Amino acid sequence: MPLSPPIVPVILSGGSGTRLWPMSRPERPKQMLALTAEETMLQLTAKRATGERFASPIVVANARHADMVDAQLGHVEAAAQALILEPMGRNTAPAIALAAIAAGDKSPLLVMPSDHVIADVDAFHAAIHAALPLVEDGWLVTFGIDPLAPETGYGWIHVGEEISGGVHRVAKFVEKPPRDKAEAMLAAGDHAWNGGIFLFRADIYLGALSVHAPDMLAACQQAMDKAVRDGTRIYPDKDAFAASPDDSIDYAVMEKAERVAVVPVSMGWSDLGSWDALHEISDRDDAGNAHAGPGEVIAIDTANCLVRTDGARVALVGVEDLIVVASGNDILILPRGRSQEVKKLIEKMKASEPKA
Structure with missing residues (x-):
């Protein structure tokens, strides 16, 4: 049976992908490229969140890529319900706030970077299904990637006690570690990579911002209140959005909120960062x-x-x-x-x- 309300995919497409130069460039960053399949990274991201349980996506992107985003999503029949065009980059927490304001009410938001690889989409969907009961109950959920190496380029998550089938409390978020600490976490077996994929209700996320980052919430709300709208395109007010702090969702919300859970999952994930x-x-x-x-x-x-x-x-x-x-x-x-x-x-x- 379809979920009510359906999950709203939120695709973050503001990155520049400079580490994949010379293919990836500011005018056509890596999410707009076909690097692993015939489809581009953006198209693959949209396609893995389609079907009866999902609504049309909300995409947050750089304004210069608007036509490209629309064209690419149209080719895979995943047209955005809203294309929010940032006047400048302000990191992930404000970008997600814009999407949450656009989604409104208690919509569950599946937040995904536009440039990651997930080889096992069925495993990803199973992890989403496991997380949904807690999401509906007001938890903020992240997905912990099964670590394959003592990676120092990723943040890590210390996986705490199990709350329900396959879903655990986050014991601690760990910043990008030195090699010896990464090796110890890998050996311990109770840590996961932080892949930057999240699932939570729009109202719960905005409520967490009101507590932990009220200046950010105020700036994003004002930017959306004053936004120019053109069909599905939303242009947040530049001056209001510029006033927002530049913070990641991990720093602004996930490391500070109380009810934060993680679903460890092995799904053939790569951030394709190099x-x-x-x-x-x-x-x-x-x-x-x-x-x-x-x-x-x-x-x-x-x-x-x-x-x-x-x-x-x-x-x-x-x-x-x-x-x-x-x-x-x-x-x-x-x-x-x-x-x-x-x-x-x-x-x-x-x-x-x-x-x-």
Whole structure:
């Protein structure tokens, strides 16, 4: 039977995805790219929250991507009920507040970043189903990703006692840890990665903001009260939204609220935060190479490389453990294992640009 009220997917699409340069750029960030399938990351995110239990999504995005978002969602028959176009980025807590105000009443909101991979959608839906009774009772729920490694780039969740089938109280949120602490948490077996996916009622989230971040709630409410509306597009007032603190939902609400639960789940999740992460989840040939894109790739005596090209022919001889990405006039080459350093490249390129 369909749920009443249905779950409203809230898709956060404001990120720039700079670590996947040169494919991902401010004008077309990674969620707008087809990196793991024929569909883009945004389209895959929308498709995993469709069906009788789900309403049409609310998407929070950068105003410059409005036409792209509408076009991409239209192609997968997942048109947004509201497209909230932020005048500037203010992190996840205000973005979700805008969506919660737009959704109204007691609608359960399934908050999802637009650029994550979930290979096992059935497991994701089972976790959502397990969480719903607590959500309806006013709990704020997050989904804890089954940790596969002592990852220092993610926040972690200390999983507390079980409240109901598969749902646990959050004992503690842990900031991105040093290596030794991550190894200890992985070995202990009672921690999960914080994947940034949430489920809660709109009114409960806004109520938590009123207690823990009242200035943020006031700014977002005013931004929506003064918003310009054009069909499904909502343009929050720029000056009002600029007054909002710039905080993540974890810091603003989840770490401070009382009734916070976690559903640990193994669902083939990746935040696809780097070229290394893409190589890890890609189909590879017998030599460990992953090739993608419309451009031609020729490899001889080459192993464990990721090569993506959107046009230029790429030829490799006698190399291994490289990432090679060719997009337009830009070519990125670096050893596997160092793809997080793309951010440093971006900073250096910005610093070398002529000043206006």
